[in-house]
Structure formats: C-alpha cells, structure tokens
Amino acid sequence: MTEPRGPVDSSRVPRFAGPATFARLPRLDEVARADVAVVGVPFDAGVSYRPGARFGPAAVREASRLLRPYHPGLDVSPFATQQVADAGDIAVNPFDIGEAIETIQHAAGSLQADGTRLVTIGGDHTVALPLLRAAARRHGPVAVLHFDAHLDTWDTYFGAEHTHGTPFRRAVEEGILDTSALSHVGTRGPLYGKQDLTEDQKLGFGIVTSADVYRRGADEVADQLRQRIGDRPLYISIDIDCLDPAHAPGTGTPEAGGLTSRELLEILRGLAGCRLVGADVVEVAPAYDHAEITSVAASHVAYDLISLLALKENGERAEERLPAADGGRRP
Numbered sequence: 001m002t003e004p005r006g007p008v009d010s011s012r013v014p015r016f017a018g019p020a021t022f023a024r025l026p027r028l029d030e031v032a033r034a035d036v037a038v039v040g041v042p043f044d045a046g047v048s049y050r051p052g053a054r055f056g057p058a059a060v061r062e063a064s065r066l067l068r069p070y071h072p073g074l075d076v077s078p079f080a081t082q083q084v085a086d087a088g089d090i091a092v093n094p095f096d097i098g099e100a101i102e103t104i105q106h107a108a109g110s111l112q113a114d115g116t117r118l119v120t121i122g123g124d125h126t127v128a129l130p131l132l133r134a135a136a137r138r139h140g141p142v143a144v145l146h147f148d149a150h151l152d153t154w155d156t157y158f159g160a161e162h163t164h165g166t167p168f169r170r171a172v173e174e175g176i177l178d179t180s181a182l183s184h185v186g187t188r189g190p191l192y193g194k195q196d197l198t199e200d201q202k203l204g205f206g207i208v209t210s211a212d213v214y215r216r217g218a219d220e221v222a223d224q225l226r227q228r229i230g231d232r233p234l235y236i237s238i239d240i241d242c243l244d245p246a247h248a249p250g251t252g253t254p255e256a257g258g259l260t261s262r263e264l265l266e267i268l269r270g271l272a273g274c275r276l277v278g279a280d281v282v283e284v285a286p287a288y289d290h291a292e293i294t295s296v297a298a299s300h301v302a303y304d305l306i307s308l309l310a311l312k313e314n315g316e317r318a319e320e321r322l323p324a325a326d327g328g329r330r331p
C-alpha cells in the first residue's frame with residue numbers, strides 16, 4: 001500500500017489558502033481509494049423549524065482549515081495511518097424528500113462499496129435514515145449512538161413520515177438497527193408529552209440526558225456506553241444541537257442546557273476501541289452562527305470521528321506504519 005496522501009502542507013501553503021476540502025485533504029478522485037471519505041449532504045427540506053442546514057457542509061469544511069494532523073488525546077495521526085479524502089457533496093433534490101433519501105442511500109452505498117467508511121456532514125437529520133440503511137446493508141443491524149437534544153423518534157409531523165424528527169423510528173421499524181444497543185445522549189428540553197419517552201423506550205433506546213452527563217461526567221458516561229455497545233458495529237450520529245446553544249448557536253432547533261463541546265469530545269474519545277463503521281455530523285445551520293462557533297465545533301467533532309476510525313477495534317493503530325510527514329510542529 002502506498003503512503004496515504006495527507007492534507008496540503010501548512011508549512012508551504014497557509015491554512016487560510018489552499019483547497020476548500022475538509023481539512024484541506026485530497027479529493028476522493030485524487031486518490032486511488034480511501035479508507036475514510038468525508039462527504040457532504042446539503043439537504044434541509046426535512047426541518048421543522050429554522051432552515052439552513054443545506055449550507056452546513058460548506059461551513060464545516062471552511063472551519064476545518066485549522067485542523068492539524070496529530071490528535072494528542074488519542075495519540076493518532078488520522079490522516080497518516082489511513083487514507084482520508086473528501087468525496088464532495090451528494091447532489092440531492094431539494095424539493096422531494098423521498099427522492100433525496102433514495103439518492104443519499106444509493107450514493108452512500110456506492111462510496112462504501114470497497115470498504116470505505118463514511119463521515120457525513122449534513123444537512124438536516126433526515127439524512128441519517130438513508131445513511132443507516134447503507135451502513136446496515138454492509139454490516140447488518142448497527143448499534144447507534146445518537147447525540148442530540150431531541151429523541152428524533154417521533155412518528156409523523158404534519159402527516160410526513162420523513163422529517164428530521166423521525167429518522168430513528170423509521171430505522172427501528174425497518175429492522176436496520178440493533179435494538180439491544182441504542183442510546184440517545186444529550187437529550188433535554190420540553191416534549192409533547194410523557195408518551196414521547198415511553199414510545200422511545202419501546203423502540204429500544206436508552207437515554208443519557210444532558211443533565212446525566214453533567215452529573216456523572218464524560219468518562220463514566222463513555223464507559224457505560226462502551227459496555228452497552230460491546231463489539232457490535234457502531235454508527236454514531238451527532239446532531240450538533242446536542243451542544244448547548246452557547247457552544248452551537250448555528251442550528252435549527254436549539255435547546256438550552258446542553259453539552260459543552262468539551263464534554264462531547266471527551267465522550268467520543270472515551271469510545272476508542274469501539275467498532276465504528278460510520279458517522280454523521282448534522283444540523284449545522286451557518287446563518288444562525290456567530291464567529292464560526294458551531295462550524296468549528298462540528299469540524300472538530302468530525303476530526304475526532306475520523307481519529308476513532310483510525311484506531312483498530314482493540315484500540316491499537318489501524319496501521320502500524322508511523323506517520324512520516326506529520327511529525328513537525330506547524331501552526
């Protein structure tokens with residue numbers, strides 16, 4: 001295997017210049033194949049409140065320019081031990097949710113046909129359903145870790161089955177999730193009624209509320225989640241509104257009392273060793289953002305997901321080769 005092609009060298013091209021790909025990585029068509037592909041889904045026709053997540057992928061890519069090649073928390077160089085590439089955006093019909101879902105499922109299936117794992121940048125949360133279908137087609141029913149202020153297991157809204165509030169109920173109904181290992185993390189805020197919780201529980205979800213994370217701490221929460229997940233294939237879906245609006249104002253349905261970006265990143269790092277097969281970061285709506293707070297948080301979250309993918313199931317490096325090009329200290 002040839003050495004992975006990494007990001008543009010920031011000692012030669014400053015970070016504010018160069019390609020607008022995620023972390024200034026090569027495009028997918030510039031490499032023979034990728035172990036991990038970052039793909040955007042600029043789609044927000046499924047939102048129930050503020051629109052604008054269709055501009056999420058571009059904003060997260062822009063905010064990712066400052067990412068550096070070595071992750072000290074996980075002791076891994078995620079762009080050196082595996083080939084990571086930017087697959088661009090999936091072009092979806094903004095006027096037909098059903099067709100958009102089909103397009104996303106097909107595109108995700110093609111992208112991962114040769115074993116490439118996907119980190120998807122949304123887009124509203126509707127996109128999780130076709131991504132879960134594509135993951136389950138390849139790996140069988142998947143465990144799901146769902147970071148979100150909301151349950152996203154509602155049945156319908158204005159009669160619509162496919163919205164950003166329904167993907168996980170549809171996925172359970174379709175039998176593509178391993179219902180023995182489903183968890184929401186960061187849940188909070190008012191619901192329509194107590195039945196929202198009882199129905200969610202019947203679908204198989206456990207809940208770690210935002211308050212639970214505050215009281216128990218990130219390490220204990222991550223340990224508990226890791227035990228529940230075990231060695232099942234794991235899909236992580238991160239709605240950026242799991243973060244408090246102070247940490248992620250640029251999103252469609254904000255709720256007070258959320259996680260800090262530090263708590264989210266520490267929980268993710270505590271999942272090292274899990275069998276991660278795919279992930280998404282969704283609901284970044286840059287028009288409501290300030291000073292790139294939300295898109296910076298989302299880009300770092302995506303970086304941590306890519307770093308987790310660089311770790312083997314037992315927590316060791318995916319490849320034993322040491323990073324060659326990334327050793328230097330660069331701004």
Ligand SMILES: [Mn+2]
Nearest residue numbers: 125148152239
């Ligand atoms: Mn959501």
